[in-house]
Amino acid sequence: MTLDLTGPPRPWPHALVRRFGAAHDRALDRADxxxxxxxxxxxxxxxxxxxxxxxxxxxxxxxxxxxxxxxxxxxxxxxxxxxxxxxxxxxxxxxxxxxxxxxxxxxxxxxxxxxxxxxxxxxxxxxxxxxxxxxxxxxxxxxxxxxxxxxxxxxxxxxxxxxxxxxxxxxxxxxxxxxxxxxxxxxxxxxxxxxxxxxxxxxxxxxxxxxxxxxxxxxxDRPALASLHRSCIEPTLEARGAFTDRLGELLGWEFAGGGMSLSLSWHGAEEDRVMAEFAEQELRVGPGSAFDGQAGSVRLAFTGVDAAGAVRAADRVALLAARTAGALMPVR
Missing domain, CATH: 3.40.640.10 (Type I PLP-dependent aspartate aminotransferase-like (Major domain))
Known part of the structure; x- marks a missing residue:
């Protein structure tokens, strides 16, 4: 199963979708x-x-x-x-x-x-x-x-x-x-x-x-904002934490920063090869060139997976890292 680490948006709860639709209808129902x-x-x-x-x-x-x-x-x-x-x-x-x-x-x-x-x-x-x-x-x-x-x-x-x-x-x-x-x-x-x-x-x-x-x-309003945070932000933070914790256990890697994403770099490899290697592990990632990153780098974003998927992604990255003899590492 391919895991999407390109950063797609998380879906809203149906109740929020309906609520937004009602707000949009009210906005349209005004003369101006x-x-x-x-x-x-x-x-x-x-x-x-x-x-x-x-x-x-x-x-x-x-x-x-x-x-x-x-x-x-x-x-x-x-x-x-x-x-x-x-x-x-x-x-x-x-x-x-x-x-x-x-x-x-x-x-x-x-x-x-x-x-x-x-x-x-x-x-x-x-x-x-x-x-x-x-x-x-x-x-x-x-x-x-x-x-x-x-x-x-x-x-x-x-x-x-x-x-x-x-x-x-x-x-x-x-x-x-x-x-x-x-x-x-x-x-x-x-x-x-x-x-x-x-x-x-x-x-x-x-x-x-x-x-x-x-x-x-x-x-x-505050309830809608809290619901969006629970549905879209908290699962992403949980997934990123699960990923970094798992690679800390497996490889001793430490990650700086926080938020929804992180970067990995494969020293000495061209971007096309790095992207192909991640794809072979059934991992979709963002190319470093889209972010003016260093050669051989990729971005992993965690809005498209849950914590369990993030752990599976970490296991696949660990396998890939073992094949690189230490060339694949976190960008600090």
Whole structure:
């Protein structure tokens, strides 16, 4: 049986599906359902985001998600520095209107400081894709210092659902979405503007349709959020923990970070071979190139398996590791 570690969304409980359908019907049953939404977002949704997630009134802008935010952001600066590893599509979106360089977190401050004008710095924390790493105290301080120096720092918090709530470093933008909680098809997110900064014109009016915003506003409340967490987040964390614990028992491996994913690297092997070897073990994984990862790396995400499936996956990875004579290891 093939185990899917590519990160498909978990299905919602039927009761939540029905509840969302009812909220959508109510949104459609309003006379102004096809009206253009306000520039920063529908007031009902903004109120809901403030209540549930602390999204600050007056500094929150509804968007269609993180990728859409990046598209609206593109062109704000002539240079963009993005994290490596990270979701490679962000660099591609920004590259349409800026010179983009992908660098490890520790190299971003020096690269920004060497530029003669403000640049965009893009990082993902907590639990970034693909390795599950989060900014430490020193990393947060470095980003805050870049923001104070006039650079535009964006912290993608799309994996916030897997971690305790944390504010972005002072002076930094934050952007998130419901994609890693509800599924990529939710197409709803929001950005938080740094205190004292004016909302960028390109971001105003970038949210989805009025009906869609109101449907989510009518659906999302604390019980619905708790049900989504139980159904979609907790099983994923349990599966990742079962996988890492099993490989700790079998091979003594230790894994940094957390969240929904982790990375493995096969030293000296080409990506095509690594992917083929995992497929031979009936494991579907994500190619490292999709995340600007090191050569021979793959991403394993645990939204598509339960804890028992994660243990079976670990057993297969252990067999594969035994064949590599130590070349396959966790990415730290």
């Amino acid at each position: 359902c096809w009206a253009t939404p306000p520039a920063e977002g529908d007031p009902e949704l903004l109120e809901r985001l403030a209540d549930l997630f602390g999204a600050p009134p007056g500094r929150t802008v509804v968007t269609g998600g993180v990728r859409q935010f990046a598209g609206s952001w593109a062109g704000l600066t002539r240079t963009a520095l993005v994290e490596r590893p990270g979701f490679a599509d962000i660099g591609l979106v920004l590259a349409g209107t800026a010179a983009v360089s992908a660098l490890p977190w520790e190299e971003l401050p020096g690269a920004a400081q060497s530029c003669p004008e403000p640049v965009t710095v893009w990082v993902t924390s907590p639990y970034r894709n693909p390795d599950g790493h989060s900014l430490d105290t020193a990393g947060r301080a470095a980003l805050a210092e870049l923001a104070r120096a006039g650079h535009q720092v964006v912290v993608n918090q799309v994996y916030r659902w897997y971690a305790p709530s944390v504010e972005p470093p002072p002076g930094c933008w934050s952007v998130t979405s419901l994609a890693k909680l509800c599924g990529g098809g939710s197409r709803l997110g929001w950005a938080t503007v740094p205190d004292g900064v004016t909302v960028l014109p390109a971001l105003r009016g970038s949210g989805p349709a009025t009906t869609w915003q109101r449907a989510w506003a009518g659906f999302l």
